[in-house]
Amino acid sequence: MKHRITNDTHLLDTIHRGEWKHRDSWRALRILSEFVEGFDTLADLEPAVSVFGSARTKPGTADYELGERLGAALAKAGLGVITGGGPGAMEAANRGAREAGGVSIGLGIELPFEQKLNDYIDIGLDFRYFFVRKTMFVKYSQAFCVLPGGYGTMDELFEALTLVQTKKVTRFPVVLLGVDFWSGLIDWLRDRMLHTTKISEPDLDLLLLTDDVDEAVAHVVKECAFLRDVDTGKADV
Numbered sequence: 001m002k003h004r005i006t007n008d009t010h011l012l013d014t015i016h017r018g019e020w021k022h023r024d025s026w027r028a029l030r031i032l033s034e035f036v037e038g039f040d041t042l043a044d045l046e047p048a049v050s051v052f053g054s055a056r057t058k059p060g061t062a063d064y065e066l067g068e069r070l071g072a073a074l075a076k077a078g079l080g081v082i083t084g085g086g087p088g089a090m091e092a093a094n095r096g097a098r099e100a101g102g103v104s105i106g107l108g109i110e111l112p113f114e115q116k117l118n119d120y121i122d123i124g125l126d127f128r129y130f131f132v133r134k135t136m137f138v139k140y141s142q143a144f145c146v147l148p149g150g151y152g153t154m155d156e157l158f159e160a161l162t163l164v165q166t167k168k169v170t171r172f173p174v175v176l177l178g179v180d181f182w183s184g185l186i187d188w189l190r191d192r193m194l195h196t197t198k199i200s201e202p203d204l205d206l207l208l209l210t211d212d213v214d215e216a217v218a219h220v221v222k223e224c225a226f227l228r229d230v231d232t233g234k235a236d237v
């Protein structure tokens with residue numbers, strides 16, 4: 001199958017050196033405009049949670065149903081649901097949120113193959129650059145909920161953990177949903193990373209692992225309330 005060359009591909013190209021000098025400075029303006037569009041569209045958003053998970057999760061599966069329940073529970077708690085706008089777990093969370101009457105947001109990404117935003121999105125944006133889109137996920141959500149997924153999901157999960165660990169963002173709850181799927185990773189983090197002091201105990205405590213959607217949402221809501229108190233001067237970080 002022939003794949004389209006995306007803007008990210010051009011930006012990250014390591015071969016055609018001759019083009020770097022002439023094209024990349026202009027590309028910077030396009031990147032800037034993408035930031036501006038994202039900031040403009042999302043600045044008025046009510047508190048929201050980003051939900052990540054596999055693009056390959058199929059409707060009707062337990063993981064898809066978990067995503068739908070999560071999206072619905074977040075919406076019922078008054079939180080917007082932000083996803084990558086694609087299929088699978090993203091669609092499930094958007095669908096749950098939309099059907100529960102919540103605000104459903106999709107931040108799509110240009111990919112080498114044709115793809116449109118899923119059908120359950122109220123506010124949709126399409127990004128050309130992965131890193132611009134990732135800024136929006138962190139900036140416009142108060143927490144991350146992570147459903148079973150692959151490399152893309154891992155990338156988003158570990159970016160959030162790194163930002164909290166390095167105190168680039170403060171107190172950003174990260175919830176892993178799916179005990180069976182994630183427990184091998186948690187064991188490895190404890191037995192390898194923590195045991196060999198590559199991370200410390202508080203780094204591991206940044207994660208809540210659960211199968212229980214209500215527990216996940218309660219955890220997120222508690223943190224959002226705390227952050228609101230910090231914002232209004234009632235609490236200190």
Ligand SMILES: CC(C)=CCNc1ncnc2c1ncn2[C@@H]1O[C@H](COP(=O)(O)O)[C@@H](O)[C@H]1O
Pocket residue numbers: 051052053054055056083084085086087090108109111115148149150151152153154156
């Ligand atoms: C069927 C297929 C591969 C479609 C790809 N379409 C996608 N559309 C939007 N976001 C995506 C897509 N693939 C990966 N992502 C991003 O990476 C995560 C999923 O990656 P993965 O499937 O776990 O690794 C999502 O949370 C999303 O933000």
